[in-house]
Amino acid sequence: MTNTQTPAQYANWNHLYSGKVRDLYEPADGSREHLLVVTSNRVSAFDFMLEPPIPEKGAVLTALSRWWFAELGVPHHLASEGPEAPAEVADRSMVTMRLDMLPIECVVRGAITGSGYAEYRETGAVCGIELPEGLSDGDLLETPIFTPAFKAELGDHDENITFERACEIVGPEIAAELRELSLTIFTRARDLAAARGLILADTKFEFGRHPETGELILADEVLTSDSSRFWDADAYETATGTQRMQSFDKQIVRDWLSANWNKQGEPPVLPDEIVERTRARYLELFTRLTGNEHLA
Known part of the structure; x- marks a missing residue:
């Protein structure tokens, strides 16, 4: 990188x-x-x-x-x-x-998309969790699923793992507590987002242990545009295909690069219009969730 x-x-x-x-x-x-x-x-x-x-x-x-x-x-x-x-x-x-960070990313999926959808198409499952047949990209899941990942070294990609593998890495008790906490937090956040016309499709949490008490503590960023997929609920209901899943993140940047760069050599400089549209998209999510027009 x-x-x-x-x-x-x-x-x-x-x-x-x-x-x-x-x-x-x-x-x-x-x-x-x-x-x-x-x-x-x-x-x-x-x-x-x-x-x-x-x-x-x-x-x-x-x-x-x-x-x-x-x-x-x-x-x-x-x-x-x-x-x-x-x-x-x-x-x-x-x-x-300062916490003792755990080497597990706690991914929760309320929809099937991204790397999870790619895995589902190949195996019918995500991180060892069997899912119903016939799901399409972006379909919402009846029950959110906990699909952990093993944190990679800087520059490498995180590895999707099964819950059983998470138990081997952090121990069964901690893995079970991580799963329960992650699903609880996801459900709270999903319901809050829904009240604001947003769908929380998926997210990732990171936890650390308090060095003295051992308590699990929510850490890093949480439920931001960089760690989560939020979709507009109205667009999801009315649009088709990938248009129903326009996230409040840097997808604008990815789309422009895909159309203007062959992924060989150094990437081009982003145009001012793409930079401003991306900035506006990040700000829109903040405003819709918090009700605040300004960051301060």
């Missing part, structure tokens, strides 16, 4: 790690209780970092995660006290508890 970005440096924080979108920092004083999670405006597709970034993307993802953490009523990693985030990134960063 191409990425030439150099992480920024902030007073009182030392850079620890960078992913596709987020940069992690730890306190410069050597304390181990907190992390700073800074969400960038970077955008990637087909394993390439793209130019230019999407304005306000980091702030939108951060604000939406904060909103969901407050709405869901489950233990989460936002720190109630601790060091302050740097002023220059206060709108797109979170100071969190």
Whole structure:
């Protein structure tokens, strides 16, 4: 994956790690209780970092995660006290508890699409869960399913796994608790989204364990455009084919690249129109879910 970005440096924080979108920092004083999670405006597709970034993307993802953490009523990693985030990134960063993160991505699917649909077409199942015959791309499932993935190293793709394999990785008790928590959170979020004219098709959660109590804590981003598929309920009912599944994410970028790049060499620079349409799509989801026109 191409990425030439150099992480920024902030007073009182030392850079620890960078992913596709987020940069992690730890306190410069050597304390181990907190992390700073800074969400960038970077955008990637087909394993390439793209130019230019999407304005306000980091702030939108951060604000939406904060909103969901407050709405869901489950233990989460936002720190109630601790060091302050740097002023220059206060709108797109979170100071969190430092957790022992689990190597499982907790994917919940309320619809069959994406990699899940591809697997279903080949095997009739997703992550070992048998599904009814004759499902089409985008069909809603009668009951959401827990389809975990094993977190890959940076630059690699996560691996869809069975629940039995998740039990081998984290232990049966923890795996069962992850499944129950994930399905509970998904159901709450799905119902809240439905009240706002949105379908939560699927999402992924990440959990860590509190280093002292062992409690499972919801971490990372949650129910954002980058971690979830949200569809417009009216469009889903009236449109056909893939038009019924227009997500509030970077699909605009993927579609433009597919039409204008053969995936050989470096990708082209995104046109201003594509950047602005993508920015507007991210903001639209935030506004529809939270009812707020502005991020602050």
